[in-house]
Amino acid sequence: MRIIIIYVLSCLISIHAQNRIGTGAVKKLYQEHCMNCHGENLEGxxxxxxxxYAETSENFIRYVKQGNIDMGMPAFGEALSDPEIRTLQIYIEEMKHEKIRENTKLLLTDKKNTFNAGGYNFRMETVISNLSNPWSIAFIGHERAILTERSGIMRVWENGVLSEAISGIPEVIARGQGGLLEVAIHPEYAKNKWVYIAYSAGSNMDEEKSASMTKVVRGRIVNNHWLDEEVIFETSDEFHHKSGVHFGTRFVFKNGFLYFGIGDRGAKEEAQDLTRPNGKIHRIHDDGRIPIDNPFLDIPNAFPSIWTYGNRNPQGLDLHPLTGVIYESEHGPRGGDEINSIECGLNYGWPLITYGMNYNGSPITEKTVGDNMVQPLHYWTPSIAVCGIDFYEGDAFPAWKYDLFAGGLASQELHRLIIKNNKVVHTEIILKNEGRVRDVATGPDGMIYLVLNDPDAIVRLVPYE
Ligand code: HEC
Known part of the structure; x- marks a missing residue:
């Protein structure tokens, strides 16, 4: 196996991008037009x-354009565009939450590795260490799991022992956010032993220049070798991109179908283009065939596996254990991370509508709502850099059963979302500053497992009285 590892600046940029709360072009805009009267930290x-202040984006834009001259608030309709005014609102949200976050940090950090949140006392135990950029974990019964590391390494963990790298897995382009990504086992693994992986596949072997695209294969692991490989999803070279960002993925199996996401690859307008695979959630049979009832098969040249579109960078996907609805976390632009429920044929709006702005604080659009475009069930301003999600199905934390857990990378947070009737009715932070949370999974022992980056480890949350 040859592994291509190229570290480029884009990787570093993407890691730090989400931390730019209160910075960039929007900060200048605020200082120039608003700070004199509303204070450096919004204090007035x-x-x-x-x-x-809490208002819809439409009301905010209308108010700031018109001002309230009698009361001393100038009208900015001439000086600022709607998209600029919208970035100022996102900035105000960022600054507002920065204070709340600082306080949460104090509440949740405990030196003895014990925590209290969401009604439970729990410990954090390190289960596996000595990993490099772990991305995903798939449990196979008790005390056994498969792990991926982004550089292109897959290992089996069994009874506390971590295997050598499995030989024979495909070559990956580990550049930027790309590499070996998701791993999952087939729902009937006990019978068929299929293991599915998603990774960034290259167009050619030119390590620095190769364009790439998300690819899905399945195979079997026998004596630490990868065998019987079958291609489940791949695109021709014309759809590959040179950028190192937004590969999406994560798998959900449902009724014989496989669902997975591909991010926009940094080409945001392509998320609205049905002839392109990026910026979409896809649905195929678990052997790769195209289902005959996929929603866009009648549209000329539409990419046949598309299930939904307008998805920026899907980083989490999970099935609600009771309703069977698929939920997605979408890594948004600055201030625009989302949770969506994924339904056939719908447009999730990126980049025509978004709650975010560019990382440098310049506008994308002032529009947060659009005709025939789905609203997120929840969004985070500021962004938490949302990543893997999991509906908790264990018994160790009974009060959390069927709640959605979402990891945050830059924010180093684990969030709990209570969802009722397809609405997010409560959110809270369960863990903070213990590492970048790449993925969340319910373990076979009922504990909550986290795939952490920095420190690179698998940890679990264990309740105690
Ligand atoms: C010259 C001083 C001044 C400047 C500059 C100014 N504001 Fe105001 N702003 C005010 C005053 C005074 C009020 C209160 C008006 C009222 O009571 O209706 C206000 C009210 C507001 C409100 C409503 C607050 C609430 O709780 O209802 C918002 C939102 C707002 N300003 C945003 C901005 C933004 C954004 C900018 C920069 C583009 C800005 N302001 C610049 C003086 C200013």
Whole structure:
């Protein structure tokens, strides 16, 4: 096996991008037009404090354009465009939550590795260490799991022992956010032993220049070798991109179908283009065939596996254990991370609508709502850099059963979302500053397992009285 590892600057940029709360072009805009009256930290002055301000984007834009001249709030309709005013609202949200976050940090950090959140006392135990950029974990019964590391290594963990790298897995382009990504076992693994992986596949072997695209294969692991490989999903070279970002993935198996996401690959307008595979959630049979009832088969040249479109960078996908609805976490632009429920044929709006702005604080659009475009069930401003999600199905934390857990990379947070009737009715932070949370999974022992980056480890949350 040859592994291509190229570390480029884009990787570093993407790691730090989500931490830019209160920075960039939007900060300048705020300082120039608003700070004199509303204070450096929104505390107010000539104008009121903005820390309690909560309005829809439409109301905010209308108000700031018109001002309230009698009361001393100038009209900005001439000086600022709608998209610029929208970035100022995102900035105000970022600054507002920065304060709340600082306080949460104090509440949740405990030196003895014990925590109290969401009604439970729990410990964090390291289960596996000595990994490099772990991305995904798939449990096979008790005390056995398959793990991927982004550089292109897959290992089996059994009874506490981590195997050598499995030989014979495909070559990956481990550049930027790409590499070996998701791993999952077939729902009937006991019978068929199929293991599915997703990774960034190259167009050619030119290590630095190769364009790439997300590819899915399945195979079997026998004596630490990868055998019987079958291609489940791949695209021709014309769809490959040179960028090192937004590969998406994660798998959900449902009724014989396989669902997975591909991010927009940094070409945001292609998320709206049905002839392109990027910026979409796909649905295929678990052997790779195209289902005859996929929603866009009648549209000329549409990519046949598309199930939904307008998805920026799907980083989490899971099935609600009771309703069977598929939920997705989408790594958004700055201030625009989302949770969506995924339904056949719908448009999730990226980049025509979004709650975010560019990482440098410049606008994308002022529009957060659009005709025939789905609203997220939840969004985070500021972004948490949302990643893997999991509906908790264990018994160790009974009060959390069927709640959705979402990991955050840059924020180093684990969030709990209570979902009722397809609405997010409560969110809270369960863990903070213990590492970048790449993925979340319910373990066979009922504990909550986290795939952490920095420190690179698999840990589990264990309740105690
Ligand atoms: C010259 C001083 C001044 C400047 C500059 C200014 N504001 Fe104001 N702003 C005010 C005052 C005074 C009020 C309160 C008006 C009122 O009571 O209706 C206000 C109110 C507001 C409110 C409503 C707050 C609430 O709680 O209802 C928002 C939102 C707001 N300003 C945003 C902005 C933004 C964004 C900018 C920069 C583009 C800005 N302001 C610049 C003076 C200012």
């Amino acid at each position: 002055g000539l104008g009121g404090s903005l820390t309690g």
